[in-house]
Amino acid sequence: MSCIVPYPATQAKPIEWLRMSKELANFNLTTVDGLFNNQSVQGGWTFILFGYIECPDICPLGLTLLSEVETQLSDTAFGNNVQFVFVAVDLNEQQATEVDKFTQYFSSSLIGVVGKQSQLNTLAKSLGSRYKIVSDGTRYSVSHTPFISIVDPKGQLIGRFKHPQDAPSLVQHFLSYVSVYDKD
Template structure:
């Protein structure tokens, strides 16, 4: 009787241990926060100009995971906040995939004011390893749309302090230069609508591990 009781206790403890490990240690089976597309989306041909004045094409996305945020350097709120959040998690992002490192990119939707020199000074304030790039609107608009994002001039550009409306999501591009989804802002009453960096940290390892 005692032996059967002991075996029963051991089985119960093993079951409880398994449940604990599955909840607290094992990674989730799928991304919990990212909005992933059913199929990766190829990008159209494009040529941007980065903060060093160099051409930026599809090859710069290959062999990296890339988190792309659309914004501009004169943005008063969402842009600096999002970049600061990405800066805060960047060291952890670098530990996710040694073969295809994660890179962070600001895609400026204000090419009139955001020339390479301005982009470089701005992005270096957050992290010199970050990328900043832009292009003329004829090149930029279809590229932004291909990312699943939008932007529009909120004011006349005759006003030197004009604002630009733009998407606040963070787009995910895989090492094959395909758009696979995005992280959308967390909407909380009374708070700025920005992407939660902890959502990125939680989901990116899952997304990378499940990549073909």
């Protein structure tokens, strides 16, 4: 699929749209409600942020931005057709409750996801996200890309953006794109 959205050349594009969508490799992660996999990102638009719950800055800013985007989209025709996902790379598949508590602080509908490192790596690679966990035995930190990925209703990567950004600009650009999005 190829779709080019007109955007004024003098204005920065808040979202980097791919010329061709990219199929995601098969993955199986966990939420408090159960399995989160390829089928979970089909049928609607999905915004995905990788991070960790002890993150002091980038993750909270990204989650706040997603919450603002969610609020603004809720008043549009796409409001019920978008989900927002936080993938916690520092928790294992048994800790879905912890990531859920963390994400609920930002939005009650934000989906917190955990999983085995191999499965997290599979999804991260498909989305072009990177992360590295560094531990000294008692404390840890995670370096990670500051991108939020956008997955289309077919379950394919279609765009991404860096944060922080202005939520109204993101929403406007997203709505411009989806209004001409080729669903075939």
